[in-house]
Amino acid sequence: MKKKQSIVSSDQGNESQTTHEGTLDAINKRIVALLQEDGRRSYVSIGKEIGLSEAAVRLRVQKMLDDGVMQIVAVTNPMEMGFRRQAMVGITVDGDIEYVAQKLKDIRQIDYIIITAGRFDILAEVFAEDDESMLELVNRQIRKIDGIDRTELFTYMRLESQRYDWGVR
Amino acid sequence: MKKKQSIVSSDQGNESQTTHEGTLDAINKRIVALLQEDGRRSYVSIGKEIGLSEAAVRLRVQKMLDDGVMQIVAVTNPMEMGFRRQAMVGITVDGDIEYVAQKLKDIRQIDYIIITAGRFDILAEVFAEDDESMLELVNRQIRKIDGIDRTELFTYMRLESQRYDWGVR
DNA sequence: AGTGAAACGACCGTAGA
DNA sequence: TCTACGGTCGTTTCACT
Numbered sequence: 001m002k003k004k005q006s007i008v009s010s011d012q013g014n015e016s017q018t019t020h021e022g023t024l025d026a027i028n029k030r031i032v033a034l035l036q037e038d039g040r041r042s043y044v045s046i047g048k049e050i051g052l053s054e055a056a057v058r059l060r061v062q063k064m065l066d067d068g069v070m071q072i073v074a075v076t077n078p079m080e081m082g083f084r085r086q087a088m089v090g091i092t093v094d095g096d097i098e099y100v101a102q103k104l105k106d107i108r109q110i111d112y113i114i115i116t117a118g119r120f121d122i123l124a125e126v127f128a129e130d131d132e133s134m135l136e137l138v139n140r141q142i143r144k145i146d147g148i149d150r151t152e153l154f155t156y157m158r159l160e161s162q163r164y165d166w167g168v169r
Numbered sequence: 170m171k172k173k174q175s176i177v178s179s180d181q182g183n184e185s186q187t188t189h190e191g192t193l194d195a196i197n198k199r200i201v202a203l204l205q206e207d208g209r210r211s212y213v214s215i216g217k218e219i220g221l222s223e224a225a226v227r228l229r230v231q232k233m234l235d236d237g238v239m240q241i242v243a244v245t246n247p248m249e250m251g252f253r254r255q256a257m258v259g260i261t262v263d264g265d266i267e268y269v270a271q272k273l274k275d276i277r278q279i280d281y282i283i284i285t286a287g288r289f290d291i292l293a294e295v296f297a298e299d300d301e302s303m304l305e306l307v308n309r310q311i312r313k314i315d316g317i318d319r320t321e322l323f324t325y326m327r328l329e330s331q332r333y334d335w336g337v338r
Numbered sequence: 339a340g341t342g343a344a345a346c347g348a349c350c351g352t353a354g355a
Numbered sequence: 356t357c358t359a360c361g362g363t364c365g366t367t368t369c370a371c372t
Contacts, residue, residue, distance in 0.1 A: 023251040035243035039208045042365055053341055058366075060339090069249040072241065074204035080238040082192040088257075088283070088292060101329060114257070118323040123257060154287040160270060211348060222358055227349070229356090 024069070027052070028060055032070060035061070039072040083127040085134045086156040090120035095147020097121055103145045109137050120152070193238070196221070197229055201239060204230070208241040252296040254303045255325040259289035264316020266290055272314045278306050289321070 024032065030050050034041055043057040050057075064070050078086060093100050097115065104113050104124055113124040124142070128134035134155075143151055193201065199219050203210055212226040219226075233239050247255060262269050266284065273282050273293055282293040293311070297303035303324075312320055 032243055032245060036245075037242075039241040039243050044365055054366075055342085055368095056340055067249070068246055070243045070245045072208040072243050073206075074201055074208050074239045074241050075244070076201060076205075076239045077237055080236070088285070105329060113329045114323075114325050115327040115329070116257070116323040117326055119321065120323060123323060152288065154283075154285040154289060154292060156283050157286055158284040160274060160282045160284070213348060223349075224351090224359085225357055 024064075028064060028069075031057060031060055032064070035070070035072060078127050082129060084130055085128045086159065087126050087128075087134060087138075088154040088156075089124045089126055089138065089142060090152040090154065091122040091124060091142070092119075092149040092151075093121040093147050094149040097147075100145055100147045104142070107137075107141055193233075197233060197238075200226060200229055201233070204239070204241060247296050251298060253299055254297045255328065256295050256297075256303060256307075257323040257325075258293045258295055258307065258311060259321040259323065260291040260293060260311070261288075261318040261320075262290040262316050263318040266316075269314055269316045273311070276306075276310055278310075 027050065031046060034046050034049065043054045043061065046052075047054045047057045065072070091100070091104075101113060101115065101122060104110055104122065107126075109128055110124050110126050113122055115121065116123055126134070126137060126142075128137055138151060138153060142148070196219065200215060203215050203218065212223045212230065215221075216223045216226045234241070260269070260273075270282060270284065270291060273279055273291065276295075278297055279293050279295050282291055284290065285292055295303070295306060295311075297306050307320060307322060311317070
């Protein structure tokens with residue numbers, strides 16, 4: 001529902017929480033770090049820990065959410081959701097990459113795709129209930145897309161330390 | 170801090186929220202879907218939307234968090250955090266995979282590693298401030314690890330539709 | 339950007355079905 | 356596993372710095 005707010009840099013002498021390069025100030029980093037542990041932690045308790053009033057914490061969090069610096073969301077565990085197979089699919093394209101990318105995005109069992117430089121043109125992370133439906137997905141859905149040359153499957157044997165804390169460690 | 174609670178399936182005629190296969194019941198799916206939009210949405214407002222009391226929603230969310238079905242966390246945007254380069258590194262190992270995996274996990278700029286079957290033994294997602302520090306990371310940190318045979322870098326040109334909603338679409 | 343205070347709303351534990 | 360309810364705590368708004 002929320003749109004990224006248009007930021008007119010109000011050059012009126014107030015020190016910004018984010019620099020032009022997009023790095024956060026020390027206070028925001030601490031706030032983000034705490035919210036990465038528990039996204040529902042109250043502003044009051046965060047404020048107590050870092051020595052700021054509840055309102056100050058809340059305004060900072062709101063600004064970071066509005067600016068698209070972070071989001072606070074439920075992240076599900078694929079295993080617990082009944083998806084026992086995950087894989088990365090390396091794809092080489094001999095047609096229109098944008099077209100292929102669009103078609104891939106329409107597939108429900110792909111959670112993200114990456115346009116890359118290297119041996120592959122696209123990497124797509126896929127999940128499936130079991131080996132059977134993983135094969136079905138790759139052979140009947142992905143490989144059928146016009147413009148796909150080859151696919152190569154990297155089945156996940158084990159996923160270590162999935163984290164969501166880019167840049168705040 | 171929280172441990173996954175041991176589930177003794179109390180076969181006393183109460184319909185469970187999770188089946189043995191780990192899929193959620195319809196109510197929990199709706200709750201998760203709403204929390205994927207806004208992880209801080211109040212239990213009261215969720216309850217109103219799905220026709221359940223605040224306490225019922227709260228108990229269900231608590232159970233899903235305790236069971237490791239989902240987590241509610243802040244997810245940062247690497248770009249906004251000043252990390253303008255992301256890449257997947259494909260790694261082949263000629264030594265001890267566990268040792269290599271452990272060493273990789275200690276590197277701050279790796280957010281997750283995947284043990285795979287296929288051309289590579291390990292896939293690692295890495296991020297860096299710029300090309301310079303990406304090269305430094307791969308050449309000076311990753312390639313120096315004992316037991317690593319070859320590495321292959323897939324630089325992200327564009328990341329499409331990163332989502333965190335496995336299985337609830 | 340930040341504080342403090344008052345009114346309101348959400349959350350939590352528990353009792354009862 | 357649900358609802359109802361009362362006590363406590365968190366959030367919101369606003370005036371002030």
